[in-house]
Amino acid sequence: MKDKRQNSSQFNASNNRELQKLSSLKDVPPADQEKLFIQKLRQCCVLFDFVSDPLSDLKWKEVKPAALSEMAEYITHNRNVITEPIYPEIVHMFAVNMFRTLPPSSNPTGAEFDPEEDEPTLEAAWPHLQLVYEFFLRFLESPDFQPNIAKKYIDQKFVLQL
Template sequence: MSRGRTSGWSPSTSFKICCRIRNSVVQLIVPNLDHCIHMIEKNIFRCLPNIKKSNLAFSETGVEQEEEVDPTWTHIQGIYEFFLQLVINEAVEVKMLKSYVTPEFVSQFLELFDSQEAVERDYLKNILHKLYAKLVPRRKMIRKAINETFYQLIHEGHKFNGASELLDILASIISGFAVPLREEHVIFFNNVIIPLHKVQTC
């Protein structure tokens, strides 16, 4: 008696799909990585929209006012998801990716953390964390750029929407510091972490 065909995912099926995705990345994305990064930059590096809520109170209208949503977010979200999958894919090697992660790129990327969209900041946090983990040669540069962002917050006192997300990344980075601390890390604690306790805009 023959058995009926079973539905659902099997380990072999998942493995085959993963292999196909990897092959697609190798065949399509890697040879055109320059164009892919250019596409990502052109889409995500933009003036952040100002999302506002209606000034009418709930009691005045009888209807709860919903927050406006950036009409371009559906498109932007797809770009972020593409970027995230690009970073974590093993077929995209460090030597390929690191040339695109320049100080200018990181600076512009960090500016996006001021987005009012929590879901966008979450994508940014995940992508930056993955970039930091993957691109060991760029870690010092990324830490320096994050420090400069917090210097502005500490000394200029302006509101910055992505402070908590960047602090999450710093917490992960700090957990990897070796003991005794290097001089660079001691300076980091003295100039960034300790002064942040006095900042009210985080």
């Protein structure tokens, strides 16, 4: 069996990658939760370099998945928390993380990929991307999700990039 290969889509890591750990949503008064939720969404727009410098920003790389997991749980277990101002923020965060140029397909050995023998090429940023997908799915599946509001932001341009 050959070694696992890692590959990453091409995106630009954010210049300012220092994230501050924000309060937990359950620890702030209900009146402040929407503002904090939006702050967390904006933090999740920070992109990290998992390929050329995988050990950089380790502290900050932990803040983002924790925020994504917390927000997914929050919208799953609380009603009336997906408010209209949150829609463009969620769609933007998803787009920033997901829509990027894929690298040219490369096979270092030059041989054809054999699924029986070769390990698949792994996306280096997958731990973060998986949580972004999970959060977006929970958003779409929420009983509070309102398609009429969402379609202002999930437009044809967005769908064509999927």
